[in-house]
Amino acid sequence: MVSRNTLAGLWTFDTTTDRGPHDAELRTADAGWLTEAYADRLRARRPQPVTDAQWQQWIGQRAHTTVAVKKSEDAARPPDTDTEAWRQWTVTVTPSGRDGWKGEPVVVTAYVHLTRTAVGTSWWVADVTVR
Template sequence: MISSRTRNATASAAAVLTFALVAGGCGSDDGGVEAAASTPSAPVATGTGPYPTPSVTGADTAEPTPPASTGTPRGGSVRPKDVDLTDADAVSEGAITALWTFDTTVDQGPHDAELRTAEAGWLTDAYADRLRARPPRPVSGAQWQKWADHDARTTVAADKTEDAARPPDGDTEAWRQWTVTATPSGSKGWAGEPVVVAVYAQLTRAAPGKPWRVADVTVR
């Protein structure tokens, strides 16, 4: 019997699950979770990463508005107070780690990690609102079901990846690329296959010296 948390699995920013299914040759007919990282609103420049042309307009710099409370994963999750918020590397790594930290014992689906990340304060107000507004849709969630069967939780490692196409940091915008490895582990010593994805984070801030916030995340 499929559990209620599986029936309620969401289409979310958990592109890690989508990539796992795609890598294994599975498609949407097999119940994959929809990729949730959003597409950048700025044009894509020539190069490896999804970077905008050198102009920034309408950057969102507002403080995020916390959504409804979400569960706390076992072992906790990195929070903005744990890092230097004026360091774009630290903020982007922290946000990405939070987005890919899933715990099937407290999460109904990967979308809960998005809400938890927004609640923690990693994201701009506009990005947090977009994630909250994305309605969960029922999916069979083959990958999520497998993890849930083992009460799995992911451990996340993010390695900074240099990209020659990345624009230089501006006063109010920065881009970072990370290689994210999410490794599921569960009860009775169960260990799942690690999933590796390339993640691009766009960060904005109100002015030099102010805290960075993640304004967009793209998975390639």
Template structure:
């Protein structure tokens, strides 16, 4: 799952999710554990939306060894083969769902959801390596600890929320905007409050007609 403009699983999103994720390498407004799953600078936004110049290049961080998630979250996590991979909507939805699917009974923190998504194949190689090399905080935070006490897992819902300023799709590049709502449910029948974040997904592919992959996710 960087900054309020796509420079990048939060004032609201840190509360939102210490989680919000750390889980995404995705960058966020709050910085350290935000889920905007992006750690490299982006070019200036264009139009009135938060979208950076579509053709801007990004430099991936070198991959470093990382411990792997050791379990499967309750209900499982989506995989690319579950969707039509030439459909940018379907791939962005599936990738975000995977990035935000956590289970405190098997995960050490939100970052494990990022690693699962990277290993599943939703992401470009550069973005996957960036998430793998990201070092999460040693303590996932108070919100995560509350969820751990209830042995909670997250239910993820997505609502598409496109803006007029979104760049037009090309054969090899697309942007999608979603509202991601995570609701934690405890195995002790506890239910936490839903946590919403706005996620901007940058998708790329080698050529028209081939599978899309997520090159970046920015949350705010």
């Protein structure tokens, strides 16, 4: 559940309030699902001006996103241990405008590295890699 929530948080945008994707990273860093080191890395990133055509189109449509996260299998993933696990997810991000506009979904594959201190303790997201 922690990996699914993290991925949904990282791709939930509202262009009427968010200056760019970095705002979603900050919200996710503050949500309590990440290791301190990963949360600190997200917070320390310098937000870049968002000039790509997709984000600009979303701004023009006053878009927000709906995020669907579906577990997918990775035959090459390392075996789980008591304190580390890796999960692969397909993340589908669908932008919708305030005026009924629907944008093309964006689909990415995300690999989540989970860690915990001992069996029976909570899992934390230590890293997310997107392909």
